[in-house]
Amino acid sequence: MVDLGLTDAQEMLRNNAHRFVQDKCTREVVREIDESERGFSESLWKDISEIGWPSIVIDEQYGGMGSSLTDAGLLFEEMGWACMPSPLHSSSVLSALVLQQAGTADQRQHYLPLIADGNRIVAFAFSEPGYGWGPESIHTQANKVGDKYVVSGTKLFVPDAESADSYLLVARTRATDVSGSGLTLFIVDKEVPGIHVKEVSGWTGDKLYEIAIEDAILTEAQVVGEVNRGYEVLEPILDRGTALLCAYMLGGLQQMADMSVTYSQNRIAFGVPISTFQRVQDMIINIVNDLEAVRWTTYEALSMIDNGAREQDIAEAVSMAKIVASEGFTRGTENAHYVHGGVSVDMKYGLYLYTKKSRTLFSYLGDPAYHKKRVASLMFD
């Protein structure tokens, strides 16, 4: 039955999260982290860990909260509203869900409680120079030699690689064919020889890294899930991670609406608040229209996952939400710049943090072109 409301517990979760980011993750804090060497704040991470956020989707048996994705979405929405930089999404969503879903008992027992406590950060190393989010985009090769794997290749655009203690590494062990993706997942601790991490410089919303892998030797104990069936494990987890990423983008877009409304009401030009100009109103209305589209496509995707919809329907809902979020958040920051005028590019004002975040997340986990192809294929093939 249609119920679009939050429970009392969810309202409380959201309000607490909102108060937390207002207090601990102000615009100044975000700027400071953004300009720091690793784009990472030990103290903020410690604060987040104390209130249990890194454990949100991890099962209770591994020390997690085992919350629904809708609950987790509320946290991500607030993080997005504050533009909070953290490895929470890579580590506690994508990597943790892979380990929880496909890891051996040892891997789960070892990694998940550490991730849940915030004592271990696992970066999610998927994308490569030929950027894409399907199995065909993975060219990093893992060759079986005896009982070892020798891995070579380049991972690119990987967030959180510097602050991470481990990587969830996706490599090719066979060609993609009708029998499966041919990908295999590995959990790799940082000290492995042959793995070199280097920041890729640019105007990016998160610090992004290149991971150069040259003949790194991995063992069978590091394989997560079935060999050659890595993407089969990943695809539904990518959908869950994408839905939560959309929630983060939704929060960011909400901030664009909030900032634009407040600024336009208080900025006087020609003797009146600029909000009374219809051309300015149009920009804000465009933000609000994008905002509500992102909100309801995202909430729908999250609730379908929580309510156990068919994977195919979840995939379609998530891809639609990501298309809407990528386009909406990017356009929303653009409109916010128009509303604010010159001050919008003043670093002290901080709007640019959202601008570059929106453009980085535009592509992350699949850009609109990728997801449109995916939806078309789900609908018509």
Added chain:
Amino acid sequence: MDFSTEITYSAEQEKFRQEVSVWLSENAQIPAEFKIPRETGDMSHELYNWVREYRKKLGAKGWLAPLWPSEYGGGGLSVDMAQVLEEELSKRKIPAIYDNRLAAPAMMVWGTEEQKQRFLPLINKGDVITWQAFTEPEVGSDAASITTSAVRDGDDFIINGTKVYIGGPFSADYIWTTAVTDQTSPRHRNLGAFYVPADLPGISFSDMELIVNVGKRFVYYDNVRVPGEYLVGGENQGWQVAQTSLEIEHGAGGSIGEGASRDGGVVAALFDYAQTAVDGAGNPLIEDPRIRDLLVEARIETHIVELIALRNYWMFNNQKRMTFHGSQNSLLRKLLAMKLGNIVLEVAGPYAMLNDSNWAPSRGVFESHQRQAITAHHPGGSSEIQKLIMARRLGLSRSKEEAAPTKVA
């Protein structure tokens, strides 16, 4: 949260569905001799009369206004039951006839108890057809600038003026009309809202020729004497009363399930066309990446409007505070219709403009959509007016504004 409109129904709902289904099997069978019209204006008088009788039977059970209290002619149903009813009704595909029942919520909010007892059952039971007559030549977006006058004469009002874009095919029993009751008062304090019997002496009509055949008229009031009992909400409250009707018309009430975007089947026809047609080289359109992107865009844009309508349905029926939401629904629906028109044109090319019996795809749905989309852009406030209202409700304008009251149950 739960977005599913296809739900696990309670035993009580299933029992009700059975009851509705049996009743509809007996009462909703359109006689085979009636031709189903392509556009409202093509409907035969016989079919029109049949639909009116069917609606009266539906109304007698309270099913024409299922969420309304039964004392005012509604069904007194819960939202759960109303949803089941809606689902069963939509399966029968009975052609709609024009009956603008937006006078009812306005009367519920602003009418006297006597008026509510007298008129609401008539409207809610389908005993009468109502046409809404607010706009006039030279009025358009500035709805408060009407010049139709209602001059008090004892207990009566004498109404003079012209209304435009009114009603539908055949005739009405009442005309829900705004008129200037006080020539000296300022805007928004000078109007009255009248529920005018359509057969009063001095009322006449003439047909309009529009690009869609929906039977719109001019209505002429020539010294029409309207007794005071038909004035709703007091002598200078007409603007406020009309706002309640408009709030609902803008989409505050929302809608649920298939067709919430009111696309008239054009998206289904578009998908069907793209999956069957070939291009000049004989390649299926559905294999063209550009066409596939357009189809996905049509799907997403339509789905967004469905979700916004669902949001409003949920907010409205759960008494959530609504601000910009009604106008946003209306705005996005209007923009969607235009966008779909353009997508259809890109996908089907010249076929998008045909109603030819030999060559038109999907019996001319594309061609009809081109005209419908443009026509639907203006009633109830153009897209620009919806933006204006949104801006006010977002607190951006000089005039602060709350949503008009719409409480029904």
